[in-house]
Amino acid sequence: MQDLLYFSQQLINGLTIGSAYALIAIGYTMVYGIIGMINFAHGEIYMIGAYTALIAITGLTTLGIAWLPLVLVVALVCAILVSSSMGWAVERVAYRPVRGRHRLIPLISAIGMSIFLQNYMQLAQGSRNIGFPLLIEGGFNFGSEGAFQMSLSYMQITIFVTTLVCMTVLSTFISRSRTGRACRAVSQDLGMANLLGIDTNRIISATFIIGAALAAVAGLLLGMYYGSVDPLFGFIAGLKAFTAAVLGGIGSIPGAMLGGLILGIAESMTSGYLSGEYKDVISFSLLILILLFKPTGLLGKPEVEKI
Amino acid sequence: MAASNVRHALFCAIVTLVISYPILGLNLEAEGINIVLTGTDTTTVVAIACAALVVLLFQLFRDSLMGKLGAVSNLNPLTGRKPMEQKERAKLESWVLTGLVVVALFWPFFSSRGAVDLATLVLIYVILALGLNVVVGLAGLLDLGYVAFYAVGAYTFALLSQYYGVSFWMALPLGALLAGLFGLLLGFPVLRLRGDYLAIVTLGFGEIIRILLNNWTNVTGGPNGIGGIPDPTLFGMEFGRRVKEEGNTSFHETFGIAYSGEHKVIFLYLIALVLAIITALIIRRLMKMPVGRAWEALREDEIAARSLGLSRTAVKLSAFTIGAFFAGFAGTLFASKQGFISPESFVFLESAIILAIVVLGGMGSQIGVILAAIAVTILPELAREFSEYRMLIFGAAMVLMMIWRPQGLVPMRRLHITLKTQE
Numbered sequence: 001m002q003d004l005l006y007f008s009q010q011l012i013n014g015l016t017i018g019s020a021y022a023l024i025a026i027g028y029t030m031v032y033g034i035i036g037m038i039n040f041a042h043g044e045i046y047m048i049g050a051y052t053a054l055i056a057i058t059g060l061t062t063l064g065i066a067w068l069p070l071v072l073v074v075a076l077v078c079a080i081l082v083s084s085s086m087g088w089a090v091e092r093v094a095y096r097p098v099r100g101r102h103r104l105i106p107l108i109s110a111i112g113m114s115i116f117l118q119n120y121m122q123l124a125q126g127s128r129n130i131g132f133p134l135l136i137e138g139g140f141n142f143g144s145e146g147a148f149q150m151s152l153s154y155m156q157i158t159i160f161v162t163t164l165v166c167m168t169v170l171s172t173f174i175s176r177s178r179t180g181r182a183c184r185a186v187s188q189d190l191g192m193a194n195l196l197g198i199d200t201n202r203i204i205s206a207t208f209i210i211g212a213a214l215a216a217v218a219g220l221l222l223g224m225y226y227g228s229v230d231p232l233f234g235f236i237a238g239l240k241a242f243t244a245a246v247l248g249g250i251g252s253i254p255g256a257m258l259g260g261l262i263l264g265i266a267e268s269m270t271s272g273y274l275s276g277e278y279k280d281v282i283s284f285s286l287l288i289l290i291l292l293f294k295p296t297g298l299l300g301k302p303e304v305e306k307i
Numbered sequence: 308m309a310a311s312n313v314r315h316a317l318f319c320a321i322v323t324l325v326i327s328y329p330i331l332g333l334n335l336e337a338e339g340i341n342i343v344l345t346g347t348d349t350t351t352v353v354a355i356a357c358a359a360l361v362v363l364l365f366q367l368f369r370d371s372l373m374g375k376l377g378a379v380s381n382l383n384p385l386t387g388r389k390p391m392e393q394k395e396r397a398k399l400e401s402w403v404l405t406g407l408v409v410v411a412l413f414w415p416f417f418s419s420r421g422a423v424d425l426a427t428l429v430l431i432y433v434i435l436a437l438g439l440n441v442v443v444g445l446a447g448l449l450d451l452g453y454v455a456f457y458a459v460g461a462y463t464f465a466l467l468s469q470y471y472g473v474s475f476w477m478a479l480p481l482g483a484l485l486a487g488l489f490g491l492l493l494g495f496p497v498l499r500l501r502g503d504y505l506a507i508v509t510l511g512f513g514e515i516i517r518i519l520l521n522n523w524t525n526v527t528g529g530p531n532g533i534g535g536i537p538d539p540t541l542f543g544m545e546f547g548r549r550v551k552e553e554g555n556t557s558f559h560e561t562f563g564i565a566y567s568g569e570h571k572v573i574f575l576y577l578i579a580l581v582l583a584i585i586t587a588l589i590i591r592r593l594m595k596m597p598v599g600r601a602w603e604a605l606r607e608d609e610i611a612a613r614s615l616g617l618s619r620t621a622v623k624l625s626a627f628t629i630g631a632f633f634a635g636f637a638g639t640l641f642a643s644k645q646g647f648i649s650p651e652s653f654v655f656l657e658s659a660i661i662l663a664i665v666v667l668g669g670m671g672s673q674i675g676v677i678l679a680a681i682a683v684t685i686l687p688e689l690a691r692e693f694s695e696y697r698m699l700i701f702g703a704a705m706v707l708m709m710i711w712r713p714q715g716l717v718p719m720r721r722l723h724i725t726l727k728t729q730e
Contacts, residue, residue, distance in 0.1 A: 038506070054335065054342075055329055055330075058342050059344050082326060085325040085326045086326045089322055089323075094706045097710045098710055102713075103503060104443070104449050107449060108662070111451075111662070111705065112702045112704070112705025112708075114702070115656075120330070123696070125330070125335055131337070239510070278522065280515075280518050281518050284514055285511075285515065287508065288497070288508050288511060288512070291500055292496050292497070295500065
């Protein structure tokens with residue numbers, strides 16, 4: 001019984017982290033699906049989302065507004081607004097001029113952008129980490145008193161539910177709306193979509209905006225969950241989310257969700273049963289193994305090398 | 308001026324405000340356990356407003372501005388200049404290089420200790436950048452975990468000296484070989500991957516090595532690192548005031564001169580210089596050999612190169628291993644110079660800096676990479692008051708280089724032969 005409770009606890013923790021990873025991974029996978037580049041600065045967009053949410057929450061508290069739903073909604077809207085604008089601007093400034101050049105050039109440009117954004121935040125808000133208020137407290141406890149208790153906090157439930165809502169909205173948007181249809185067309189064949197009258201530049205901008213908005217949601221959620229933010233906190237999270245995207249099959253949106261969940265569970269199991277220090281090693285090893293044995297990921301389409 | 312143009316310009320200006328004001332204009336300050344939000348000083352606010360205004364005006368008059376900028380390049384007197392003859396260029400280059408080496412050999416004797424120390428660091432970066440240049444510039448493989456091989460070299464020396472008392476001269480080839488072996492082992496499975504996947508896998512590998520070094524406390528000392536790494540000796544002569552190891556003599560006693568701490572610094576500098584020159588010469592040779600040609604061929608067109616019978620794995624692997632080998636070289640040198648190493652010195656940012664050096668100098672160009680290594684290491688030292696902006700400028704420079712001059716400051720020139728037209 002104890003073992004089962006411990007195992008379920010790890011599973012819940014893993015699913016929580018994993019669903020947040022999935023939210024970030026969407027940004028990687030959509031951009032890769034459409035223009036075939038790794039948006040290295042995506043982790044930083046997520047970090048900016050977390051910071052903006054914190055700024056909004058602190059601002060509201062200073063003004064004396066403490067009604068929880070209002071605070072959360074305002075923080076979410078601010079984070080999405082700033083992150084999406086940043087995503088749009090980054091694409092415009094750093095990626096559009098180098099699009100279509102040799103593969104390495106956009107990637108190096110993206111690495112430069114990532115370093116730039118990290119230091120932008122560091123200059124503006126300092127390099128130390130800042131505490132993030134835990135707005136949603138409490139939760140359910142399972143198991144007998146005095147022994148190991150499994151806990152499921154309201155925060156974790158919020159993360160699941162928000163992720164689920166975001167994913168549903170995104171799937172509907174991609175499969176039903178006009179822009180979503182154009183997104184799919186552009187990811188299949190950019191040149192052809194252009195010929196058929198789709199404004200591909202607008203669609204690419206839209207992809208960056210959607211990815212950044214989801215990253216901002218993840219920023220708010222994970223910022224609250226971890227309880228602190230610092231300018232470098234986007235880097236590792238971005239790397240993990242990229243791993244999740246590759247794991248599920250890059251370019252595939254359901255794949256990103258699946259990959260995020262698997263990665264989250266693998267990580268929490270490692271820290272639960274082995275050691276917390278090695279969880280990053282496990283996720284990067286997982287990435288290397290996946291790329292070696294199934295480079296297309298779990299749900300990805302095989303890529304045919306055209307001659 | 309079309310209405311859509313105005314709309315676009317306004318939109319861009321608003322976006323500029325949105326991405327800069329909340330972050331730059333509102334500061335989070337910790338007061339005890341509470342965090343409060345304070346507005347920033349007026350200068351920053353004015354600066355943000357100015358930035359938005361500049362963006363607005365630039366977007367409004369973009370077309371005419373860009374047209375004028377295009378005309379500016381015609382004013383440059385060097386635009387229409389014919390490139391120098393290959394033979395003359397080679398001659399000039401070799402003269403300049405010989406001159407530089409002679410100057411580099413003698414200047415430390417007339418210079419301050421701090422400057423020589425900095426120059427040693429520059430030379431370590433030169434070796435690293437030359438090594439990465441093989442991988443990224445010549446073979447076109449983006450390696451974001453290059454620092455891992457640097458760490459392997461440094462830790463090989465540190466651990467061998469700590470547990471087995473191995474000296475610098477023994478550890479130098481061992482560290483480089485071990486780093487090369489790591490490169491081979493990592494490269495063998497991952498080099499089948501396409502460019503950007505390779506970048507991420509090497510990045511992951513670099514992180515794995517760093518985390519292992521950080522957590523394997525009873526061997527590597529964990530975050531505390533390893534100290535007391537011995538200095539190099541000159542034929543058994545030590546540079547310390549007292550001889551530490553039996554059988555060694557000390558430098559100042561052998562030559563009957565007064566002890567001075569500078570001897571050691573200059574000696575290290577000279578070792579670094581010799582190693583850097585060796586590295587540059589070996590790589591220069593390799594570039595002209597069939598394997599060097601194969602690297603470039605594979606970078607330019609993989610399918611064509613393979614159809615001409617080049618083995619993709621063998622060619623890429625050779626580049627990867629050689630790059631790793633020189634990183635190990637630099638790592639051993641670094642460990643000896645610092646006397647203390649910890650995982651702190653081998654973070655991703657270090658990889659990014661070395662990559663930036665290669666990119667700024669011009670991928671594939673040796674002279675460019677050497678100049679960029681000097682510039683990137685020395686400029687921040689000269690402008691210390693701007694040191695907090697260093698990485699910000701770095702990132703921006705990487706982006707701008709990719710947009711305006713992806714070939715780098717001193718682009719690589721290929722050896723080529725032109726056919727004379729028959730009359």
